[in-house]
Amino acid sequence: MFCEKAVELIRELHRMGDGQLPAFNEDGIRQVLEEMKALYEQNQSDVNEAKAEGRSELIPTIKFRHCCLLRNQRCIAAYLYDRLLRIRALRWEYGSVLPTNIRFHMCAEELDWFNQYKKSLATYMRSIGGDGGLDITQDMKPPKSLYIEVRCLKDHGEFEIDDGTVILLKKNSQHFLPRWKCEQLIRQGVLEHVIS
Amino acid sequence: MDPSEVEFLAEKEMVKIIPNFSLDKVYLIGGDLGPFNPGLPVEVPVWLALNLKQRQKCRIVPPEWMDVEKLEEIREQERKEDTFTPIPSPYYMELTKLLLNHAADNIPKADEIRTLVKDIWDTRIAKLRLSIDSFINQQEAHAKLDNLTLMEINTTRSFLLDSLNCMYKLRTNVQPSTAAEKTMDY
Amino acid sequence: MDTQSYLPVPPGVGKEENFFSLDDILLSHERLPCRLETKFPRLGFLEKSSDTRDIPEGTKMEMPLWVAKGLYEQKRRVLAVELPKVYREGWRTVFGADPNVVDLHKMGPYYYGLGSQMLHFDSPENPDVAQAILQTFIGRFRRIMDSSQNAYDSDTSALVERLDCLERALFREGQNGLNAFQRWEKGHAHLTASNLVINYRKRKLADMNV
Numbered sequence: 001m002f003c004e005k006a007v008e009l010i011r012e013l014h015r016m017g018d019g020q021l022p023a024f025n026e027d028g029i030r031q032v033l034e035e036m037k038a039l040y041e042q043n044q045s046d047v048n049e050a051k052a053e054g055r056s057e058l059i060p061t062i063k064f065r066h067c068c069l070l071r072n073q074r075c076i077a078a079y080l081y082d083r084l085l086r087i088r089a090l091r092w093e094y095g096s097v098l099p100t101n102i103r104f105h106m107c108a109e110e111l112d113w114f115n116q117y118k119k120s121l122a123t124y125m126r127s128i129g130g131d132g133g134l135d136i137t138q139d140m141k142p143p144k145s146l147y148i149e150v151r152c153l154k155d156h157g158e159f160e161i162d163d164g165t166v167i168l169l170k171k172n173s174q175h176f177l178p179r180w181k182c183e184q185l186i187r188q189g190v191l192e193h194v195i196s
Numbered sequence: 197m198d199p200s201e202v203e204f205l206a207e208k209e210m211v212k213i214i215p216n217f218s219l220d221k222v223y224l225i226g227g228d229l230g231p232f233n234p235g236l237p238v239e240v241p242v243w244l245a246l247n248l249k250q251r252q253k254c255r256i257v258p259p260e261w262m263d264v265e266k267l268e269e270i271r272e273q274e275r276k277e278d279t280f281t282p283i284p285s286p287y288y289m290e291l292t293k294l295l296l297n298h299a300a301d302n303i304p305k306a307d308e309i310r311t312l313v314k315d316i317w318d319t320r321i322a323k324l325r326l327s328i329d330s331f332i333n334q335q336e337a338h339a340k341l342d343n344l345t346l347m348e349i350n351t352t353r354s355f356l357l358d359s360l361n362c363m364y365k366l367r368t369n370v371q372p373s374t375a376a377e378k379t380m381d382y
Numbered sequence: 383m384d385t386q387s388y389l390p391v392p393p394g395v396g397k398e399e400n401f402f403s404l405d406d407i408l409l410s411h412e413r414l415p416c417r418l419e420t421k422f423p424r425l426g427f428l429e430k431s432s433d434t435r436d437i438p439e440g441t442k443m444e445m446p447l448w449v450a451k452g453l454y455e456q457k458r459r460v461l462a463v464e465l466p467k468v469y470r471e472g473w474r475t476v477f478g479a480d481p482n483v484v485d486l487h488k489m490g491p492y493y494y495g496l497g498s499q500m501l502h503f504d505s506p507e508n509p510d511v512a513q514a515i516l517q518t519f520i521g522r523f524r525r526i527m528d529s530s531q532n533a534y535d536s537d538t539s540a541l542v543e544r545l546d547c548l549e550r551a552l553f554r555e556g557q558n559g560l561n562a563f564q565r566w567e568k569g570h571a572h573l574t575a576s577n578l579v580i581n582y583r584k585r586k587l588a589d590m591n592v
Contacts, residue, residue: 001428001446007411014404018581019388046424060453060460061422067452078402082390089387093576101586141573142204148573182573189575189583199566297569325531329524351563355530355556359523362494362548365396366519369498369512 002039002068006032006075013082021086024107029076036072039065087114091121092137095184138180148179150191202347206290207243212257214238215248242291246298256299261285262292264305267312274319280343289317289347320348328356332363388578395548396498405547409492409499410451413444414466419459451502463503465511468493474514481521486546493546494519522549530556 009028016022043065050058087110090098096118103111126133156169161181169175169185174194185191208226219232229240237257240248248254261267261284273281285291292313300306324344331339341349393405400406422437429437437443445453445461453460467473468489477484486493497515501508526545529538530553542553 003446003448007407010404010407014408017390019386019390019578020581020585042424057421058423060420061425063453063460064422064425064449067449070452071448074401075407078391078404078407081402082404085390086388089578092387093578099582102582141198141200186573187576187579189579193572193574195572199563203566293567293569325527329527332520332523335520347563351559352531352556353559355527355552355559358552358555359527362395362552363516363519365394366494366498366512366516368396369501370509370516 002035002065003071003075005035006072006079009079010075013079019086019089021083021090021102021105023105024083024110026107029079032072032076036069039069039072043069083110084113088117090114091118093187095137095188096122135180138183140183143179146179147176148182149194150175150177150182150186151194153190153192156185156190197350197353199347199350202350203290203294205346206287206294207241207246209242209285209287209291210239211242211245211259211291211295212237212239213245213248213254214257215254217253242294246294249299249302256295256302258295258303259285259291261288262295262303262309264308264312267309267316271312271316271319274316278323280320280323282343283316283345286345287347288313288345317348320344321351324348324352328352328359332359335363335367386577393495393548395495397501399499406495409495409547410448411446412492412496413446414450415442415464416445416450417442417462417464419461447496447499451499454503456504463500465500465505465507466496469497469500469507469511469514471507471510474510477514477518477521481518482525484518485544486518486522486549487544490546492548494548526553527556529553531560 005028009025009032012022012025012028043062046058046062046065049055050062087106090102091114094102098114106114125136128134128136152169152171152173152175155171158166159169159181160166162178167175167177169190182191182193186193214235214237215232216234217232218234219230221231222229226241229244230238232238245254245256249256261270266284270281270283292309295303296306296310303309327339390404391400391402393403393409394400399410418437418439418441421439424435425437426432426434429441429443445463450461450463454463473489490496494515497511500511505511525541526549529541538553542550545553
């Protein structure tokens with residue numbers, strides 16, 4: 001049956017229901033596009049034949065191929081769209097710099113889209129909340145205090161806080177830091193929020 | 197909504213404290229606070245009360261309803277009635293947790309109160325489930341949610357909405373509209 | 383972080399599909415027994431049992447739902463779609479007796495979705511099918527709700543295994559609400575690492591072990 005490759009692309013995403021981004025399946029997309037090209041060409045020649053020789057019995061076949069074309073189109077559109085939803089989510093979960101292994105899974109256009117999204121979000125955040133702007137990716141839960149106790153889960157190097165002091169985030173070291181400075185690192189699994 | 201957001205809203209409720217310091221009136225966007233005089237009761241939002249309490253700057257006076265006798269009465273009432281009875285505070289669950297966790301020493305019979313409030317909560321949640329089920333079963337179109345609190349609705353909101361949505365779609369199947377236009381999905 | 387940033391396009395449920403929904407694309411890939419009522423020239427290679435050039439009129443073959451929907455016409459006879467067994471009278475009676483005993487995952491897993499989609503094809507049984515899937519949903523609802531609201535510690539995998547896709551989604555939604563509340567009640571209000579990040583790390587480790 002036609003369109004099996006296209007559905008394989010959809011299954012690939014569906015298997016990762018938690019929002020992880022599988023590697024961009026360039027080969028799969030290419031195969032679907034090739035199938036579409038073949039379907040289109042066959043249909044075009046059959047349409048011409050039906051018209052020229054009045055062979056109306058070809059119409060069901062033409063309609064069938066047309067369905068397949070539309071089906072392939074839907075699958076590819078859904079594949080690309082769902083990937084964009086995942087890529088958008090990455091900005092919120094990881095922050096503006098993505099780990100290399102994730103970037104490797106994106107195609108050039110997707111990287112470009114991610115950068116554009118990052119920029120629009122940054123522009124928007126600068127435009128609200130007065131002079132300093134407002135980081136809307138912070139304080140996803142109502143904060144209880146300005147400072148929190150955190151433990152380092154891995155070596156992360158030097159880290160500058162508001163007043164200019166630089167501290168060293170070394171594995172297993174414990175610090176008392178401004179909450180808004182840590183939130184992203186906690187989300188990334190570098191720091192762990194300690195509740196005494 | 198995340199329960200922590202509901203709790204955040206509850207922190208705006210007013211509670212009486214007896215401060216042990218003095219401070220002039222403070223003018224804030226959300227309203228004026230104080231003045232504070234040692235030994236003189238004053239009403240402040242819960243978030244401030246807890247903050248002061250943690251720094252040992254005040255004693256919290258528990259709300260009137262946070263009392264064993266009153267809560268026992270409410271519990272009996274709740275068990276007797278089929279519908280949801282009016283609750284003395286729209287944030288009874290959140291306030292109980294906040295005040296008991298941070299100011300248990302200011303609340304007489306704290307443990308009994310905790311159990312009573314939990315009993316009331318459980319009774320109400322069981323009722324809520326029962327009414328959701330009969331709502332679905334009888335394919336009702338609207339329901340009255342009188343006297344339910346935000347936290348109670350919040351525990352089941354998305355589940356209920358999704359279920360009702362499914363039921364609505366499946367019901368639409370049974371009564372096909374006369375003008376059923378055909379759309380194409382490939 | 384509890385709030386998920388990745389929210390996939392939800393399925394349409396009912397008669398309308400959601401164009402971008404992955405669930406709906408997989409649902410519309412379900413195969414239906416069909417009978418072709420016209421000849422399909424030059425497509426013989428799609429029908430494995432014969433090696434003719436055309437698919438002749440009267441051929442019985444399985445077609446994905448999306449093909450059936452695309453070709454089906456009310457006025458012209460192009461193909462006839464047979465109702466899958468689960469929606470026929472025999473099974474409808476079983477469901478009517480006690481919808482809770484049925485393994486809807488095995489019978490589906492898109493029991494409600496496919497049932498609703500079948501209404502696109504004219505059949506005198508349609509009103510009964512629509513009524514049957516609605517009653518099945520109502521009949522199984524209490525179980526799904528109760529188990530999703532009590533399941534914090536107990537093992538529910540046996541029950542979940544027997545749920546249709548739509549029911550599973552509801553079950554998960556119910557559990558999320560309950561879990562969030564119970565975490566709050568126990569005072570676990572601290573910030574946590576993103577689930578997505580954690581899952582990525584797990585996968586990386588798994589890859590390294592291969």
